[in-house]
Amino acid sequence: MARTLITSAIPYINGIKHLGNLIGSQLPADLYARYLRARGQEVLFLCATDEHGTPAELAAAKAGKPVAEYCAEMWEVQARIAEGFRLSFDHFGRSSSPQNHALTQHFAGRLADAGLIEEVTEKQVYSNSDGRFLPDRYIEGTCPNCGYDKARGDQCENCTKQLDPTDLIEPRSAVSGSTDLEIRETKHLYLRQSALRGQLSDWIDSKTDWPILTTSIARKWLNDGDGLQDRGITRDLDWGIPVKRGDQDWPGMEGKVFYVWFDAPIEYIACAKEWTDAAGRPDADWERWWRTDKGADDVRYVQFMGKDNVPFHTLSFPATIIGSGEPWKLVDYIKSFNYLNYDGGQFSTSQGRGVFMDQALEILPPDYWRWWLLSHAPETSDSEFTWEAFQQDVNKDLADVLGNFVSRITKFCRSKFGETVPEGGAYGPQEEALIAELQTRLTAYQAHMDAIEIRKAAAELRAIWVLGNEYLQSAAPWTAFKDDPDRAAAITRLALNLIPVYATLSAPFIPDAAATMLESMNAAPVWPEDMADALGRLPAGHGFTVPDVLFSKITDEAREDWQTRFAGVRT
RNA sequence: GGGCCUGUAGCUCAAUUGGUUAGAGCAGAGCGCUCAUAACGCUUUGGUUGCAGGUUCGAGUCCUGCCGGGCCUACCA
Numbered sequence A: 001m002a003r004t005l006i007t008s009a010i011p012y013i014n015g016i017k018h019l020g021n022l023i024g025s026q027l028p029a030d031l032y033a034r035y036l037r038a039r040g041q042e043v044l045f046l047c048a049t050d051e052h053g054t055p056a057e058l059a060a061a062k063a064g065k066p067v068a069e070y071c072a073e074m075w076e077v078q079a080r081i082a083e084g085f086r087l088s089f090d091h092f093g094r095s096s097s098p099q100n101h102a103l104t105q106h107f108a109g110r111l112a113d114a115g116l117i118e119e120v121t122e123k124q125v126y127s128n129s130d131g132r133f134l135p136d137r138y139i140e141g142t143c144p145n146c147g148y149d150k151a152r153g154d155q156c157e158n159c160t161k162q163l164d165p166t167d168l169i170e171p172r173s174a175v176s177g178s179t180d181l182e183i184r185e186t187k188h189l190y191l192r193q194s195a196l197r198g199q200l201s202d203w204i205d206s207k208t209d210w211p212i213l214t215t216s217i218a219r220k221w222l223n224d225g226d227g228l229q230d231r232g233i234t235r236d237l238d239w240g241i242p243v244k245r246g247d248q249d250w251p252g253m254e255g256k257v258f259y260v261w262f263d264a265p266i267e268y269i270a271c272a273k274e275w276t277d278a279a280g281r282p283d284a285d286w287e288r289w290w291r292t293d294k295g296a297d298d299v300r301y302v303q304f305m306g307k308d309n310v311p312f313h314t315l316s317f318p319a320t321i322i323g324s325g326e327p328w329k330l331v332d333y334i335k336s337f338n339y340l341n342y343d344g345g346q347f348s349t350s351q352g353r354g355v356f357m358d359q360a361l362e363i364l365p366p367d368y369w370r371w372w373l374l375s376h377a378p379e380t381s382d383s384e385f386t387w388e389a390f391q392q393d394v395n396k397d398l399a400d401v402l403g404n405f406v407s408r409i410t411k412f413c414r415s416k417f418g419e420t421v422p423e424g425g426a427y428g429p430q431e432e433a434l435i436a437e438l439q440t441r442l443t444a445y446q447a448h449m450d451a452i453e454i455r456k457a458a459a460e461l462r463a464i465w466v467l468g469n470e471y472l473q474s475a476a477p478w479t480a481f482k483d484d485p486d487r488a489a490a491i492t493r494l495a496l497n498l499i500p501v502y503a504t505l506s507a508p509f510i511p512d513a514a515a516t517m518l519e520s521m522n523a524a525p526v527w528p529e530d531m532a533d534a535l536g537r538l539p540a541g542h543g544f545t546v547p548d549v550l551f552s553k554i555t556d557e558a559r560e561d562w563q564t565r566f567a568g569v570r571t
Numbered sequence B: 001g002g003g004c005c006u007g008u009a010g011c012u013c014a015a016u017u018g019g020u021u022a023g024a025g026c027a028g029a030g031c032g033c034u035c036a037u038a039a040c041g042c043u044u045u046g047g048u049u050g051c052a053g054g055u056u057c058g059a060g061u062c063c064u065g066c067c068g069g070g071c072c073u074a075c076c077a
Helices: A019-038 A054-063 A067-084 A098-113 A193-205 A212-223 A260-278 A284-290 A307-324 A357-363 A366-375 A387-416 A429-450 A454-475 A477-483 A485-506 A511-520 A556-565
Strands: A003-008 A042-049 A091-094 A117-127 A139-142 A169-173 A181-191 A299-306 A333-337 A340-342 A383-385
Touching: A003 A019, A003 A284, A019 A042, A019 A299, A019 A333, A019 A340, A019 A357, A019 A366, A042 A067, A042 A260, A054 A067, A067 A091, A067 A357, A091 A098, A091 A260, A098 A117, A098 A260, A098 A307, A169 A181, A181 A307, A193 A212, A193 A307, A212 A307, A212 A333, A260 A284, A260 A307, A299 A307, A307 A333, A357 A366, A366 A387, A366 A454, A366 A511, A383 A387, A387 A454, A387 A477, A387 A485, A387 A511, A387 A556, A429 A454, A429 A485, A454 A477, A454 A485, A477 A485, A485 A511
Parallel strands: A003 A042, A003 A299, A042 A091, A299 A333, A340 A383
Antiparallel strands: A117 A181, A139 A169
16 A cells, blocks of 8 residues: 655744645645545655754743743644644654664664764854843844844844854844854764765756756855755754764764754655654554555655745755665655735734634634635745735635535435435436546545645535535425426436545535535545446435535624734734 | 745636646626426637747747745744
8 A cells, every 4th residue: 555654844933823834734744644545545744843952941931930841742742723623633753852862862873873973163242141142133223234233143134134143233132132242163963965966966867857946055055155064953042852882972062952954854754754753652553654664665754844844854954864874764755835925915923913813613613714725826826815815705705605505405305305315206317427527636636636736626616515405496305396307316426425425525624614525425435436326326315415515604893893803014 | 035826708717847829716698407405408608828028930827027926035833
C-alpha cells in the first residue's frame, strides 16, 4: 500500500495563530492527509509547536512565567484549537521534547564527525540590563541613512537599507529600551552548508515537479553572491537544546543552545518518535517512516509551509540530513503557499490584526472556515479575506448548494415516502447521464487532489454538489409523483444515494458536516471508485433521518457585528 | 539596490505551457420551478488580458521597456 508522510510547518509557540497561518500550512496539510486516508493510503501526519528562540523567552517574560511553563501552557492552547479545526494530526509534538533534544544533539555530533561543523568566534551585542545577548533585530536606534528613529539592527524599515547593529546611532535594546549595551565576543558553531552546495544544487535540480515558487527561492540562496553561506546553528540563550556532540559535552560551548531553526525541522523526525513512545511502541514503528534503511524507501514525504519557510526546508534541513551521512528520508514534494491578507492589509500576530484561530471558532463551526480558506488558498499569489466575500461564498456554497440539496431531498422523501429509501422504478437515461457526469468530475477532482491543487479541487467538488441540484430540477420527482410514483421513487432513491457520496468526497474539506450527513443516512464512508456502484449502495427500505440544517446562513447582522469587532486591534 | 512572483469581467479566480470566438463562480438582468435553508434550475449582460513596442502565419502565454502589487535578501521565526 502506498504510504505518505505529511508534515505541516510547525507553528511558533508565542501566541495563538491567525487564519493566515492556518491556511499557510496546517489546513492544507490536513486536507491532503484526510484525502489520502479516504483513498486507502497509509498516512502519517505530524505537526508540533516550535518552542525555542528569543521570542518565546520574551513572551514568557511578558506573561510573568518561566519559559518552560509558558510553552507547556501554550502547547495545550494550540493543541485544543487544532482539535477545534479538526486538524487530524497523528501526533502534535513539541520541539522541546526529550526526543528532539537527543536527536538534535545526535545530528550535531554526526555533522561534526563529518567535518561539517566549524567553530567561529564573533562579536555580538550584549545588553547588561536585560542580561542577554540580543539578535540584531532586537536592537533599535536611529538609522544613519535616513534618520528614522526606530530602525532595527538588521535593517531600517523606513528606507530598507541593510544595517549592522553597530551602524545605529544611539542604539538601545528593543526589549527594555536600555542603552547599556556592549559588544562581547562569543563562540558559535556554524554548519558548513557551503561544502554541501553541489549536492543540494543537484538535488534541487532533480525536483522538476516542484512549484516554481519553491525552487526559485532555493536557487537564489544557492547561487546568490558567493553561493550558499555557512550558517550559525547555536545561540547564547537559556531556553533551548543544550549544545552537545551526540551525548558528549562540547568543550567551549557550555551554556549555549542550538539555534531554533536547527532543531525545529529535526522535530519533524523526533515527533514521530514522540508518537510511538507515547503509545509504548517500538522505534521500528516510527523508523519505517523516516529511515530508508528501515522500510521508508517506499514512503512519499510531502511538506506544507508558507513561502517564508522555504529556504530552511529546501536547504538548511536537507543539509543537516545529507551531512549526517545517515539514511534519513528527504522530502519528496514541497507545497508552499503565499499569504492570506485581511481586508486590505496583512494579518499580523504582533499587531493583533485579523481573525485569530480561537476567535474564529468562537463565532462559527470549523467547517465554515475550512471551506472558505481552502477554496481560497493562496496558491499562486497572495489572496484576501473580506467579511463580505466570506459571508457570500459560505452561504452560497455550503448552505444553498450543498446543505439545501440534502435538505430538499430528505424532506421530499419524508413527506412522500417516509424516512426510508423508496422502492420501485429503475434508473433510466437521465440517471445514466448523471452518473457519467459525476464520474468525469470525480476523476478531475481526484486529479486535483492528487496534485494538491486545492482551489481547483474545491471548485470541482462544488460542481459535483451542483449536479445534484441540476438533476433534481430536471427530473422533478415532485411532478413525477403525481402520475408515476415509481418514477419518483427511483429519482428519490438516486438523490438520497448522492448524500453519502457527497459526504465522503467532501469530508477532507468539511469533516463535521460530512459526518452528520453519513450519520443521518446511516451510511459508512466508502470512496466512490465507481459511481454507478456507489449510487446503488443505499437499497430500497434503508432507513434514514432528516438531518438538522447542515449550515445555517451568516446573517447581515452577524457579519456586520464581526466586521466591527475584528476591525481593530486585539487586546 | 538585487532576485523572484504577480497584474485577465464590478469581485474571486481559470485558460491543456504559442493555436479557432479568453472561460467559471459570485454579484447584476430576465425566465422557469415549488421538493427545499426566499433555497434550486435555465438564459443572459460584463474584457483593447496594466501600458507601449517587438518576435511569429498566430501572443493572455515568448522578448524589451515602463507602471502597479507582493515576497525574500541569510541574527524574527
